[in-house]
Amino acid sequence: MKHLPSERHTLSILVDNEAGVLARIVGLFSARGYNIESLTVADVSDNHEVSRITLVTSGPPPVIDQIMAQLERLVPVHKVVDLTDWGPHVEREMALVKVAGVGDKRVEALRLADIFRARPVDTSTASFVFEVSGSTEKVNQFIALMREVGLVEVARTGVVAIARGAEAV
Amino acid sequence: MALRWDNIMGSEITGAEITVQSLIDLGVEVIFGYPGGAVLPIYDALFQQNRIKHILVRHEQAAVHAAEGYARASGKVGVVLVTSGPGATNAVTGITDALMDSVPLVVLTGQVPTHLIGTDAFQECDTVGITRHCSKHNYLVKDTARLGPVLHEAFYIARSGRPGPVVIDIPKDVQIMKARYEKPGAITHKTYKPQVKGDLAAIEAAVDMLAAAERPILYTGGGIINSGPVASQLLRELAKATGAPVTSTLMGLGCFPAEHPQFLGMLGMHGSYEANMAMNKCDLMVCLGARFDDRVTGRLDAFSPGSRKIHVDIDRSSFNKTVRVDLAIQGDVGSVMEDMLKVWRARGHRAADQKAWWGQIKSWRARDSFGFEQKGDSLLPQKAIQRLYEMTKAKKPIISTEVGQHQMWAAQHFGFHEPNKWLTSGGLGTMGYGLPAAIGAQLAYPGALVIDIAGEASIQMNIQELGTAVQYRLPVKIFIINNEYMGMVRQWQELNHGSRYSESYSDSLPDFVKLAEAYGWKGIVIEGPHDLDAGIQAMLDHPGPVVVDCRVSKLANCFPMIPSGAAHTDMILSAADEVGPADDDAKALV
Numbered sequence: 001m002k003h004l005p006s007e008r009h010t011l012s013i014l015v016d017n018e019a020g021v022l023a024r025i026v027g028l029f030s031a032r033g034y035n036i037e038s039l040t041v042a043d044v045s046d047n048h049e050v051s052r053i054t055l056v057t058s059g060p061p062p063v064i065d066q067i068m069a070q071l072e073r074l075v076p077v078h079k080v081v082d083l084t085d086w087g088p089h090v091e092r093e094m095a096l097v098k099v100a101g102v103g104d105k106r107v108e109a110l111r112l113a114d115i116f117r118a119r120p121v122d123t124s125t126a127s128f129v130f131e132v133s134g135s136t137e138k139v140n141q142f143i144a145l146m147r148e149v150g151l152v153e154v155a156r157t158g159v160v161a162i163a164r165g166a167e168a169v
Numbered sequence: 170m171a172l173r174w175d176n177i178m179g180s181e182i183t184g185a186e187i188t189v190q191s192l193i194d195l196g197v198e199v200i201f202g203y204p205g206g207a208v209l210p211i212y213d214a215l216f217q218q219n220r221i222k223h224i225l226v227r228h229e230q231a232a233v234h235a236a237e238g239y240a241r242a243s244g245k246v247g248v249v250l251v252t253s254g255p256g257a258t259n260a261v262t263g264i265t266d267a268l269m270d271s272v273p274l275v276v277l278t279g280q281v282p283t284h285l286i287g288t289d290a291f292q293e294c295d296t297v298g299i300t301r302h303c304s305k306h307n308y309l310v311k312d313t314a315r316l317g318p319v320l321h322e323a324f325y326i327a328r329s330g331r332p333g334p335v336v337i338d339i340p341k342d343v344q345i346m347k348a349r350y351e352k353p354g355a356i357t358h359k360t361y362k363p364q365v366k367g368d369l370a371a372i373e374a375a376v377d378m379l380a381a382a383e384r385p386i387l388y389t390g391g392g393i394i395n396s397g398p399v400a401s402q403l404l405r406e407l408a409k410a411t412g413a414p415v416t417s418t419l420m421g422l423g424c425f426p427a428e429h430p431q432f433l434g435m436l437g438m439h440g441s442y443e444a445n446m447a448m449n450k451c452d453l454m455v456c457l458g459a460r461f462d463d464r465v466t467g468r469l470d471a472f473s474p475g476s477r478k479i480h481v482d483i484d485r486s487s488f489n490k491t492v493r494v495d496l497a498i499q500g501d502v503g504s505v506m507e508d509m510l511k512v513w514r515a516r517g518h519r520a521a522d523q524k525a526w527w528g529q530i531k532s533w534r535a536r537d538s539f540g541f542e543q544k545g546d547s548l549l550p551q552k553a554i555q556r557l558y559e560m561t562k563a564k565k566p567i568i569s570t571e572v573g574q575h576q577m578w579a580a581q582h583f584g585f586h587e588p589n590k591w592l593t594s595g596g597l598g599t600m601g602y603g604l605p606a607a608i609g610a611q612l613a614y615p616g617a618l619v620i621d622i623a624g625e626a627s628i629q630m631n632i633q634e635l636g637t638a639v640q641y642r643l644p645v646k647i648f649i650i651n652n653e654y655m656g657m658v659r660q661w662q663e664l665n666h667g668s669r670y671s672e673s674y675s676d677s678l679p680d681f682v683k684l685a686e687a688y689g690w691k692g693i694v695i696e697g698p699h700d701l702d703a704g705i706q707a708m709l710d711h712p713g714p715v716v717v718d719c720r721v722s723k724l725a726n727c728f729p730m731i732p733s734g735a736a737h738t739d740m741i742l743s744a745a746d747e748v749g750p751a752d753d754d755a756k757a758l759v
Contacts, residue, residue, distance in 0.1 A: 016360065019309070024301060031302050062489055069486035075306040075326060075361045 004060035008037070009084040010091060010161045011068070012169055013053040016076035017043050024074050025053060034067050035059060038093070038136075038158030050078065054160045081169040088164040094133040094157045097143060100126055101150030109149040116142045127152070181347035184313040184339065185210035188277065191320035193220045194352045197248050199239060199612050200224070201232040205252025206292060207279030210344035212250075224612065224641060227633035229256050231605035233263020233334075234631070237272045238606030241592050242567055243613035244397060246328050249276040254292030257338075258299065262599060264334045265303040269596025270420060271395055273332035275323050276304075282342035283311055296338040305333030306361075311340065314348035325356040330363030331484040332395055363483060367500030372508045375455070375479045375496055379509075380518040382453035384526040385413040388436070388465075391420030391595070392458020392482060392502045394588045400503030401425070401588045404457065407506050410513050412520035414530055416444040418459045419580055420595045427584030433530065434539070437465040438731050439577040442538035443530055445737040448473050450529065456480045458502035461492040462596070463758075471736030481505045538729045538742055539581045547722040548697045550575065550650045554582040554622065557648060560705045562586075566618040567610045569593065571603040571627025574656035574727045579622040601630025604647060608634060611643040618646070618709075625651040625718075626675050635688035638714045646708055647716045649681060652723045660726045665733075665751045685716035695719040733758035 015021045022041055029036050037056040044052040057067060064082065071080045083089040097118070099109045102125075109128060113120065118132035132142045136159060143154055163169050182190070188211050192200065201224045204212045215223055226232040229251045236247025247267075251260050257278040267274045281290040297309045306326050308319050316339065323335040379385055387408060393400045401424040408415050408431050415425045416436040425432050434441035436448055445467075448454065454476045459465070461480075466472045469491060478494040480487070481502050488497040498505055543552040554575075568583055569592040570576040576593055585591050592610060594602040603621040611619045621628075628649055638645045658673040682692030691711045695704035697720065708715045729742045734755030 020297060020301070023298070027302050062493070066486065066490060069488070073484065073486050075358070078360045 004062070006058050006060055007064065007084070008056065008058045009064050009082055010089070010159060011055045011057065011071070012081045012083055012161065013055060013071060014078040014080075015051050015053060016078070017045070017049055017051040018076060021051070021076045022053070024076065025055070025071070028070055028074065029057070029067075032066075032070065034063065040158045040160050054158070056159050079169070081163075083161050083163060083169070086163055086169065089161055090164060091135060091159050091161040092133055093136055093139055093159045094131065095139045095143065096121070096155045097130045097132060097146050098152040098154070099128050099130065099146050099150045100152050102126055105149045109146065112142070112145050112149065118142060181349055183210065183214070183347050184316050184344040185214040187313065187316045187348065187350040188320065188339065188344070189214040189218060189221065190350060191317050192248065193218070195246075195321065195324050197221055197246075200248040200250050201226055201235045201239070201609065202250030203229050203232060203252065203256060205256050205279060207253035207281060207341050208250060208256075208277075208339075208344070210341065211277070211279070211339075223250070224608075224637065226605065226637050228631065229259035230262050230601065231608075231631045231634045231637070233260050233267065233274065233276065234599070234602050234605035235609035235612075235634075235637075236274050236276075237263065237267050237270075237602075238569060238592050238609030239613045240272050240274060240609070241394070241606070242589050242610035244589060245613070246273045246275055246324055247609065249274060251276070252279040252292065253281055253296065254294045256292075257294055257296040261299060261303060262597075264300055264336065266594055266597040266599045266602065267334040268303050268305060270594065271332050271391060272334065273327040274334040275320075275327050276334055276336045278336060278338045279344075280309070280338045280340040283340045284342070286340065296336065300336045303334075304336045305331075307336035307338065309338045309340075310343055312348075313343050313346040316343065316348070317350045318353060321353050321356055322358065325358065326361060330361070364499050365483075365501045365504050367481065367498040367505035367508060369508065371496060371498045372505060373512050375498060376509050376512040376516065376518065378453055378477065378479060378496070379411050379413070379455065380513070380516070381521060382413075383521055383523065384450060384452040385411060385523070386447050386451040386454055387411075387413050387415045388418075388448065388454055388456045388459055389415060389421045389424055390418040390457065390459025393421055393424040396458065396501050396503035398588055400458075400506060403503055403506040403510065406510055410510060410518075410520070412523055413455070414447055414527075416440070416448065418462065418465055418595070419593060421459060422580060422591045423585035423588045426586045428586070433534075435580050437462075438467070439581065439727055439729065441581075442536045442729055442740055442742060443533035445731065445740055446533045447530055449737040451476045454478045456482075456494070457506065458482065460487045461490065463491070466492060467731045468734055468736045471738070473737075536742060538740075543698060546697050546699075548695070548701060548720065550578050550652065550721040550725055551582050552698065553648075553650060553695070553701060553719050553721055554578050556701055557620070557622070557705055558583045560702065561618060561620070561709065564618045565590065566620055567592065567607075567614065569603040569606040569610065569619070569621045571621070571623045571630075572598045572600045573624045573627060573658075574652075574660065574725075575622055575624045575627075575650040577657075577727045578650070583622070600627040604628060604631050604634045604645070605637075607645045607647075608638055608641075608643055611638075611645050612641070615643075619644075620646045620648055623647055623649045624656060625649050625653065625678055625681075626655045629679075632684070635685070635690055635714075635716075639689045643714060644712060645714050647714075648708070649716065649718050650721055651678075651681070651718050652721050652725065653678065654723060656725075657727065659724075663726070665756050681716050681718035691715045693717045
């Protein structure tokens with residue numbers, strides 16, 4: 001099984017919004033040797049009872065199936081959906097990117113940011129913080145370009161994802 | 170004596186009282202525990218009632234194993250009560266054992282008061298953190314009003330679905346604060362909903378596959394025991410209807426009668442030749458409540474290569490974990506077998522002609538893979554267990570074991586005819602399990618003959634429980650297969666490490682007879698074949714607890730054996746078989 005090619009899958013996990021639930025999820029991945037490429041979590045219900053975790057993992061299809069089964073087995077897990085299997089869905093992440101520089105580099109940074117529709121959300125005479133959002137690939141590309149013009153540091157959210165169309169997962 | 174707080178039901182009572190009242194409402198009769206600072210309020214509440222019997226163990230690990238033995242023998246939930254810090258950490262091995270073997274337990278742990286949590290307080294540990302991955306579920310209860318609902322929910326989770334241990338961590342202030350308690354009605358959980366009924370279309374497909382199979386085999390496991398005695402009955406009916414041979418995992422022994430002509434014995438690393446060969450050569454494998462453990466499959470790429478596989482399990486994560494199956498049916502194995510039988514009968518199926526298949530099985534059986542030859546003055550361990558079986562089987566004993574060679578010999582040479590008679594640590598392989606488990610089983614069935622078949626090394630891991638048995642007048646018997654070695658370790662060193670017996674000799678053994686007597690037990694020595702029967706008889710004749718120190722041949726190995734990393738067909742049947750040196754890949758396997 002482990003010789004099958006690895007695939008990247010994006011999972012949506014709806015869980016009880018209670019203490020320790022994130023530790024259960026993360027602990028399951030580390031205990032069983034599964035990968036976590038990114039993970040985001042936030043309360044998404046009116047009554048603060050349910051959190052939604054978006055988790056990007058990778059592995060051969062049987063391992064992905066095991067991951068789903070193991071997650072479903074956890075008592076506080078309501079639902080696990082493999083968005084990659086589900087079909088069309090939107091994946092986005094946001095990054096805050098700090099760039100320092102003066103002169104040409106500063107101008108170039110602003111120009112590149114414009115192309116990527118990244119907004120400056122903080123500025124000093126020697127630096128910018130850009131807010132950029134989009135696919136992981138786009139964010140990666142933007143960060144790679146910023147490296148050329150004085151990248152200082154990056155904070156990124158990891159992927160959030162939702163299925164396309166009128167239905168909820 | 171009425172409960173002190175009976176007359177104030179409906180008004181507020183303390184968390185400790187809620188805990189004890191919940192246990193009473195849940196029908197708990199026995200709990201196993203050890204007091205300490207952080208559970209004193211619960212112990213005080215226990216003191217003031219007489220519905221629940223508390224069994225004071227000598228070490229918290231033993232409390233959990235005793236609760237496991239109680240649960241596996243009786244089918245009820247085992248309950249444990251320990252204090253915070255070391256009380257909880259000592260319980261961790263038992264909790265993990267229960268998780269691996271799907272034993273329903275509720276473990277109550279005391280915790281430092283909520284305002285001290287996180288301050289490295291005296292006897293504080295992160296119990297929910299530590300037990301998160303070795304329990305089916307766990308709770309830290311920070312509000313006394315939640316205690317009742319959490320206790321009732323914990324029992325429901327522990328015993329439903331795939332059973333397992335549930336830990337409830339209760340800070341001391343939560344035990345002291347007051348709240349209202351009401352006995353809840355039927356429990357439903359908003360997210361946890363185990364699937365009991367199997368999918369009917371899948372069951373019909375399974376039945377058709379079974380009817381068409383020429384070389385079927387029923388591969389049964391502990392799930393059938395967990396499903397309840399009815400499931401064992403249904404297995405007998407299914408075997409009768411289909412005519413298929415039946416094999417069992419270590420955990421499933423007893424779900425099918427050992428001496429039934431269709432039973433092939435245990436399968437796996439130390440299973441019978443016929444069971445493993447039949448698994449390898451079958452055209453249809455029906456896995457009922459087992460999980461394709463590595464001790465069963467051997468080398469995965471050579472595991473039953475020509476068969477189609479049906480897997481019935483209540484836990485979806487067991488499907489396709491290590492072995493790909495053709496048809497997976499999620500549900501309680503008893504319920505699924507019941508539906509299979511209904512469909513089988515409704516369709517008027519008759520078992521296909523299996524004459525050739527049974528002919529093959531007969532030839533494998535003729536190898537007599539569990540055979541041994543007792544000669545000379547040195548008592549073979551197999552012989553000792555065989556005689557123990559023959560001399561006790563009329564009493565339908567409950568047998569527990571420790572872990573190692575003696576455990577495998579017991580599985581091979583002791584016959585089990587009913588479920589819930591065989592208590593052993595299969596998944597985790599916990600030395601020290603057998604004595605406390607026997608104590609738990611004896612409490613569930615005070616009149617039964619309960620024997621812990623032990624090794625001289627394992628028994629020392631929870632030897633302090635000799636005291637517990639005496640305190641509660643439990644006539645447990647311990648039958649030590651004493652070869653002065655950690656035998657299974659020594660056997661592996663012989664096979665894989667050039668017979669360099671690194672640290673596997675049981676040096677400085679106690680005089681087990683004197684040790685037994687020091688605790689108020691009877692002690693008996695069996696020196697060899699000549700006094701074997703007399704020793705067993707003396708053990709049976711004594712009404713109280715007995716330790717038997719049965720001295721056996723020191724270098725006997727447990728055969729047959731599938732060496733690590735080998736296929737079912739590469740079984741070693743006896744020491745005379747050529748065994749090449751293991752390569753590094755095989756050596757790396759446990």
